[in-house]
Each structure stands twice: as structure tokens, then as C-alpha cells.
Amino acid sequence: MKSILITTFLSLLLNQAIFGQTLTPEQLQADFSRFRTALNEVHPEMHRYTPKPVFDSLFTVTAARLNQPMTQHEFYVAMTPLLVALRDGHIKWIVAGRDEHYPFFTDKLFPLKLYFLGEKAWIVGNYGAGTVPNGAEVVAINGKPMKQIIQSLLPNMTFADGNRVGGKLEDLNRYFSGYYATYIEAPNAYEVTYLVGREAKNVTLSPVTEQTIKAYVEAHKAAPQKPFRLTFTEPKTAIMTIERFMGDKKEQDFKQFLHNAFREINDKGVQHLVLDLRDNEGGEESWGVLLYSYLAEKPFRYYDHIRVRQKKKYSFPAWTSKLYRVLKGLAVKKREDAFVFTWHRGLGITKPKPNAYHGKLYLLLNGNSFSVTTEFAARVHTDQRTQPGKVTCIGQESGGGYKVNSSGIFAITQLPNSKIDLGIGMFGFNMANVSANPYSDRGIIPDHLVEPTADDLLNQRDRVMDYALKLIQSHKRSLSKVE
Template sequence: MRYKQLFLILILLFPFSNNYSQRRQFSKKEVLEDLDTLKTLLEKSHYNLYAYTSKEKFDQNFEKVAKSLKEDSISLKEAVGTFQKVISKANTGHAEIDFPAASYIAFAQQGGKIFPLEIALEDSKAYIRKNYSNNPEIKSGSEILEVNGKRIKDILSLIYPHISAERPYLKKAKIEFWSFPRLYWQIFGEEEQFSISVKENNQIKEYNLQSVSALEAYEYKRKDILSSDRKFKFYGNTAYLNPGNFSGDENDYQKFIDSAFSAINKKSPANLIVDLRNNAGGNNSFSDYLISYFANKPFQWNSRFSLKTSEFLKRNTRKNNDTTNAYFQEILKHQNGEVFPYYFEEMQPMESQKRYKGNVFTLINRQSYSQAAVAASLIQDYQFATLVGEETGDFPTLYASLFIVELPHTGTPVKIPKGYIVRVNKSEKPEGVVPEIQINDHLLDDRDEILDSLLKKLGN
């Protein structure tokens, strides 16, 4: 059961191919050829590769990364890290190559050991979120300053090139959900001991720690920040609904939403809290269905949506999608490289007797991603609810609508944004969704400052 838990955590998060999950070593020639394919793929298929970085800087970085390959035998982990350093230079959160999960799973199964402290990154500082070491003196909430003589700032500067994001705020959020111990392993490999410097109650303390088993002492004990769990309950005169991610079995999802709102309408609470925190996003058809239960007028999930087609995208579409569908037909009929608009029908609110008509509050935080951030911006722009929490890491106006292409030799899955989405209020500012009531989600730990504060405000 525990092995299944680890594989569910990682394999569901990261796409694999047979080649990607089985081969462990590649020649320099193979990695360089995959690197060239990656560059061509990005140039031909990314909606706007140079939106946040110039072509000159992107090309310079590409040459630097290619020249850094010295050995003729390159591990899968090293190859993935090399590709990440190229794609992340686009500074587009949805153009990314994920953490090398296949390598990490193999490492963990073989008894590998990792850094024993989980961290949260807030206000340019790193705080200990969870302590998995055998030293109980190290307290959660303490600031960690150094690891093995390296400042946290310098360690993060080595991790950043592996993380795709439009800004540092999103990079830090992604480091939190991938997890610092995993990423530290990716950069530095396995280390047996760690000397750390910690700031506790304005005093600097030094500790020596042993690494811990990646499986028994870490993966088995922790819970990932992103959660697909669906939850529904009442807190007095307030209903609480967490719909989970906007993906999966859509019929099953709609049944859950229908059931929740049936119970809500029977009890008629004064308030409804919809929780979009720690949400990986997904498809607008899921979020639209949820919102239709408390929307008071027809709505759209964007003010403008456009796509860029390419031969890579067309091959992917023919292989993986229903080409009789109007959306995919549009992709296939336009010329390679062409950008074109695509229009979605307005979503209608549920019939009056099914809709919730009380006060609605939507919770967001820095871990509200992709469609969760877009849905939150829709709710805010139409004034369907009051947003509570902290600014999302993802932008609601963003390059997204992903498709995935595997590099030929390593099988590494590459996520490519083929679309551009503009939020309902037409703002194209590079900013997240900012809530009306701001409450920080400190440490992303078991204490729920955002929900507790709101419930207290509502008298529950």
C-alpha cells in the first residue's frame, strides 16, 4: 500500500513514457539531439516563446547549456536537468519539464537518503515546515539560513533554473510543492550528513543532521501540498466545499457537485466557502459547472482565447484527440505557425431552485494553479464571490492550454502552451489573482490560518 502511495503521488503528477521510465543512461550525442529537438519544438509550438525573455537571451542560454555537456554517458536525471535549464529560460510557467520522478523513484526504492527538512518560502526567507529528522529540538517555523555551508539563497539560485515560472513568487511556490528535499537531491545528489544553521527566537543555532530514508522516513510520512481530495461539510451556518482538481472523471465530479449543492440548499446556510487552494487546475468545463451553482448571470471563463497551431501540435492532435470535435478541427485546418481566436459559448447559471443565493467566499493561495487561478479571477471579475487568502502564484492571464511531446531519445515529456488566455476583465498585467480579504497561509502547514480566520469572521 505504501509503495502504491508513493507511485500515486509521483506518477500521477508526472507524465511518463516507457522510454523515459526505463532507460537510465544516454550518450552525449543523444542528449544534444534531444536538446535540438526541444529548441525546435519550443520555437515552432510555444504560443509566444519570447514573451518574457528575448530571443537573444534564450539562444545564448541554449548555447551555454549545450556546451556544459562534457561526459559521454549522461544519466536520465542529468538529461532532464539539462532540458529544464533550456525550457525554464522562457520564463513561462506552463512551458516546463517536470522533476525527474522516474530517477527519484528508482533512487528511493534502492534505499536512497535525502535531506530531512521540508521548507516554506515566504518574504525572501526559508522556514522549516516539517521536521523528519531524528532531532526533535528543531522547531517548525524556525528560519533556516544555511545547509552544509551554503546559504539558502545560493541553494535556491541553483534550483531556480530547473523551475519554469514567470516570476520568483511562482518559482518559490513550485519549489514548495515539488518539495525542497527532492529538489536538493536533484541538484546535489545523495549526501549522508548535513550541518545546518537555523534562526530560532532571534538566536542562531547550529545542528548536525543525518540524511533520512527517502521512502520510510519521508515519502511515507508526508502529504503533498497539492491535493485532489474533495471535501464537503458544514461549520454551523456556513457550508464548506472543496471541489478538488478540475480534472478526472467529469461525470463523477458533477455528481459530487450536484450532491453537495443539494445538501446545501436543503440546509440553506447563510454562507458558502468554496476552497480553491492547493489546486492543480485542469479543465474549464469542471470549474464552470461548479461556478454555475452560485453564478447569478451567464458567464465566460475568459475575455479572449487564442491558439497557435504547428506540425507538432497537429501530430499530437491526430494521435490523441477526437478530430471530429470542432475545437480540434480548428487546430488541424489552420496553417502551421498561425495564431487564431477560438470562441466558447457562455455558461448558463443553474436553474434558480438549484442555485445557492447566500454569501459566497472563495479561498485561494499561492498554490492555486492554472485553471484554479483562472476560475478565481472569473469569480472575482463577475463578483460572484469574495476572494479570501493570498495572491495566486499563477497569472489568470497566461500562456496555457497544454499539449505534451516526448523527446525522441530520452522520452522526456515536454509541456508546451499552445494557447493564450486573457482574464474576464481583460487585464493583461503580469500579476496573480489578488483576494479582497488577504490572509497569509504561513508555512502551508496543518494550521489553517485562512479558513480559521474566515470562519471566525463569519461567527462560526
């Protein structure tokens, strides 16, 4: 949530990374102490997925490892298990002055773009001058089986709430080269074993630079479209796409878009609405509340409560929103054994819009459906369960957690010696009326699991959308038979 703004801020912090410098045990322990203090004083849901005794054991083990000199890179890796234990996809761990996905190596990077599904990977692009065919399955890199590589990387990745894996695989799709260099190796050459049909082949490839990868990504971007779109595929069927829950004054007005879109949906008598939220990583919480007001059957509460860790000033240097510092005296209240933030429209009762949609809804999700998007999907899924068949979720499990989302305003501190920035979301957004969901550590699990293949990507075939539209056709045929 607000990840673009937070990442931009972190990249502008004044201190520069100390590449190549060795940190003494005393310096490491000082940074470790700041790290632990920051988590304890800021994170609103620190022990939701990992119990305190387990977390304390992890702290003890990690502290014991910091008894000898380490490089910045070694310290970064040594602290990663603590970040992963939070099971919080919003946590930020960024080397000052560096891209968060390429923290230590700007060259010697893996030169192929891969697509991951399960414990396999396929080639869907070449960053360098290699001639490895797209669509081939990569079975090993420098002698390491791909399954082993994936199993090595996933435990070091944080982009997922709870015990989700889909968000991590989506992150590998975009930043595998950076993860491989950070957590496995950055060699002078890559020997790749791949399959063409059933035939195994080997090729040695030269590494590429971060700049080369980013230039490739920029060159292969899809043609720009408006972030909020409504199309009609046939009578009574509409597709609404919302790429993100944030924008700026130069783009569409989200509030006006929803007003106009749902008026048109009602005017045309739409009975089947596909809401595409794939790759929507979130944004403004209030936008999720607003969108749901156009789908709700009755007045609703969006959040049960918004938890914060404490009300007093932090004991360590940290940046956070000036507005929050001003308002917390009035907005933060003590409730039983916890502090809560009380000023948010999602905490009250929200009425449905007069032109709210009441037909069948088909919600498209994937591992990048995160943060505000998962909150919204959880609200839809929970509140519509009393009307079986009205809402159908299609695609892949969301990256965010069903019951809680830790994000909102961030507190950011820079560790004094390693110069690594730690950003922690201060708000724990606990969804209302979700106790019936049996999974405490999962996201929204689709009714119809539909996973795109590498061949789909290469041929620009939208398997998930095609499935949704075919499902609508089957529903229409069933209805016509009844009539």
C-alpha cells in the same frame, strides 16, 4: 492540468535513464535541436512572458555550452534555464524511469522537512533519526545561508506561471530534498545551523533515501476525505471544499455534487459561501466552467480563445492524444496570424444554473491553486468586479496566471540520447474579458493576504479559514447595525 495522467504516462516510457554515461557534444547538440524544435512547433504561448529575442539569446548561450562532454545530470541542469524562461508551470522535464522530483539521487537526500515563507525556512518534520526540534528556523546548510539556498533554487524551478513565486515555494515545501540534491549538492552528511529562540545551534545529520521520504509522507497524510465537500458552520454560512477538478468513477460524481450542494445552499438561504480551492492543482477545464455556472449573475464566456501552435504534423517523433490527431482537422482553425482550437464548451455562451448562488463569496487560494483552479478564480474575479464586495479573495496569490493557462492535451517527446522526456501542453487557454486586470505576469492577488506560519502547520491551525470566518462575522455585525 491532467498532470497526474501525464506524469504517469511519462514514467511508463520504455527507454531507461543512462545514469553515469557521458554524452558527446554531437549527442548533446542533437538533443538540444530536438528540444528547440519541439518547443517551437508545440508550445502555444512560448513568448508570452519571455520575448522571442531574449529566448533566441538564451538558446544561443545554451548551445554554446554544449561543446564539451556532459553527463545526463549536467545536461539536465544546463537546459533548465530554457524551461524556466517559458514561465509555464505545466512544462514537464522528466528523466525517463525516474520520479520527476528526484531525477538523479535516490539517497544522500536532506533529512528534514522544511516549510518556506519568503526567504526563510522552518523545520516541520524529520525524515530520518535526527533530533532537531520542530519549529526551529534553519539558517544554514553546510555553511550556505538559507537565503542564499532559496535564491539559488528558485531560478531553477518551473512550477509557476509568469513571475509567480508562491507556487515554487509550495513545491519546495514538498520536494526541497530533491531540488537541493539536483541543483546544489548531495553530500554524505548535512551540517545544519538552526535557531531555537535566539540561540544558534549546529547538528550534523545523516542523509536519507527517496524511499524514506516517501514513506514519511505516506505515514503523515491526513485522514482521507471526500474530494468535494459541503459543510454548514452556522445559519446562513457554508463552506464548500473542492480538492481537485478531476476524479474517477469510484468517487463522487462532480456534476451531481454541485447540483445537490447548490440546491441545499439555496434551500437554507445561505448568504456567505466560503469556497476553499487551496492546494487544488486543477484537472478538467469543463469542471471549472460548470462550477462557475452556479455562481454567475448572467450568461458568460469563459474563454476568449484557445491557441495552438500549428495544425500540421510535427516534424519530430512525439506522442499525443489519438483523439486530438483525429479531430484537429476539423477543430483547429486559422485566425489571423494564429491557429485556434474551436471545440470547447468554454468558448460559447454559458447560462447560469437556475439555482445559482448570488450571495457573498469568499474564495480561498494559495500557491498550489493552479491550472483550472486559477482559470476559475480569474473568471470569478473578472466577472464580479462590477459588484464590489460580493467576492473576496483570501490567502496567497495563485500559482497559475490570471490571463492564460498553457496546458490541456500534451505532446511528449523523448530526447534521443539523454533519454529525458519533454512534455508540452498544446493548448493556450486565454480567458475572456480579462483585459482590465493590470498584471500580465501575475496570478489572482488576494484582497486579504494571509500566510500560514510553520507554527500553524505544526499545531494544525488553519489561519486562512479562521480569517475568512472572522471576516464573515464582521460582515454580519455590520449588516445587523444597518438593519
